Amino acid sequence: MSTVSYVLNDSGPVAPDRRTRVLDAVRVLEYSPNESARNLKRRSASRIGMVVPDLTNQFFAMITEGVHQAASARDVLVVLVVPGSSEQSEEAQTRLLRSQRVDGVIYLTSTGSMPEACYELARSGPVVLVDEQIPGIDLPAVVCDSRRGARQVAQHVLDKGHRDVAIIGGPEGLWTAQQRLAGYREALAGAGIDPDTVPVYYGDYQQSSGRDMAERALAAQTRPTALICANDLMAVGAMEYCREQGLRMPEDVSIVGFDDLPLSSLLTPRLTTVRQPARDMGYRAATVLFDLIENRTPEPMDPLPTTLQDRSSVCTISGSVNE
Incomplete structure (x- = not known):
């Protein structure tokens, strides 16, 4: 048994003729090692x-x-x-x-x-x-570092002059959603905007919820000029809704996401986002x-x-x- 183990695992010295005999037996018997047993031992x-x-x-x-x-x-x-x-x-x-x-x-x-x-x-x-x-x-x-990424993308929106913004956040119980919301709020506070005055619409990270939350956000008395979305799929849903309403992007509504999915650079307009x-x-x-x-x-x-x-x-x- 030890000789066979030395050959199969290349773990010890075996004479060439004996190594050949072992390998011939492996072929004849169509032997396959039990990987679970081998790895348990190791x-x-x-x-x-x-x-x-x-x-x-x-x-x-x-x-x-x-x-x-x-x-x-x-x-x-x-x-x-x-x-x-x-x-x-x-x-x-x-x-x-x-x-x-x-x-x-x-x-x-x-x-x-x-x-x-x-x-x-x-x-x-x-x-x-x-x-x-x-x-x-x-x-x-x-x-x-979701918090830093969220702060950076929100700051980008603010640096472009947007002040009437709305946030489409992720599920309230998820750590990632909480971190991103905290980052957005930090950027708003740093720009002199009270974060508590900025509406947050909680989606579920799915495209359909991005569409639904965009509909709610854009129905507000003061229509936001920018939607800050907590992931790319919800940003895609928001873009879908804006297109259905005949709104131009980014001229009428600017939109950002988070994740940088492969599809994000293929959209029209190409989506500004955070790459993870x-x-x-x-x-x-x-x-x-x-x-x-x-x-x-x-x-x-x-x-x-x-x-x-x-x-x-x-x-x-x-x-x-x-x-």
């Missing part, structure tokens, strides 16, 4: 789980791609669970994932909470959060998970940087500093 992963709410969202898909890239480099299988956005479905799908006996889990929540089944997973193996932090939950999390390194987030989350599985202490995790993507969806208001 304290390494054979398969990990990932919970992602929606793969039609390009941002989530890019995070998943980063996880897959890191896992493939280690020959690790990714068991993907896509529960949708309801807590009941998330609970059921996470229990299904638990039955697969994965070595660890990367968890991307759409509800701002973790189902009980995920707590059970965390008690039996490592769990790493990505793109969200859950208050009161002591788990490693890989996130971007989604693939890097997924890759780093997987790397942290592998460290935990192998009983290594992960490197300290600062938020990943975001960058403003200045395109053509924001116009300059007469009299601004950038006119």
Whole structure:
């Protein structure tokens, strides 16, 4: 047995003729190693789980791609669970994932909470959060500097002279939505605008809610000249509504987003937004998970940087500093 192990793992000296005999036997028997058993002995992963709410969202898909890239480099299988956005479905799908006996889990929540089944997973193996932090939950999390990015894009709108603005925020219970709203408010306060006077319409990060919230925002007595959207999908929905109403963008209504999805640079006008390194987030989350599985202490995790993507969806208001 030790000789076979030396040959298959290239882990010890074996005479050439004996190595040939072992490899011949492997071919004849069509032998395939039990990767789970091998990795358990080595304290390494054979398969990990990932919970992602929606793969039609390009941002989530890019995070998943980063996880897959890191896992493939280690020959690790990714068991993907896509529960949708309801807590009941998330609970059921996470229990299904638990039955697969994965070595660890990367968890991307759409509800701002973790189902009980995920707590059970965390008690039996490592769990790493990505793109969200859950208050009161002591788990490693890989996130971007959403607050800084939101402050930067809101400042960009204000520097263009816009003062009558409205915010289309994300779900109130999500950490990312809270961070972005805080960043917008900081930029407003810095420009001498009372943040409490700026209306906030809470969407759910979906395109349809961006459309609905834009309809509400633009029906206000004082129509905003700019809509600050907490993600690109809601910005797309807002643009859809403006186009249906015959409003020119950015001349009648300027719109910004957050995420920098691949489609954002293809829109008309091209969407000004904040770029998050989604693939890097997924890759780093997987790397942290592998460290935990192998009983290594992960490197300290600062938020990943975001960058403003200045395109053509924001116009300059007469009299601004950038006119």
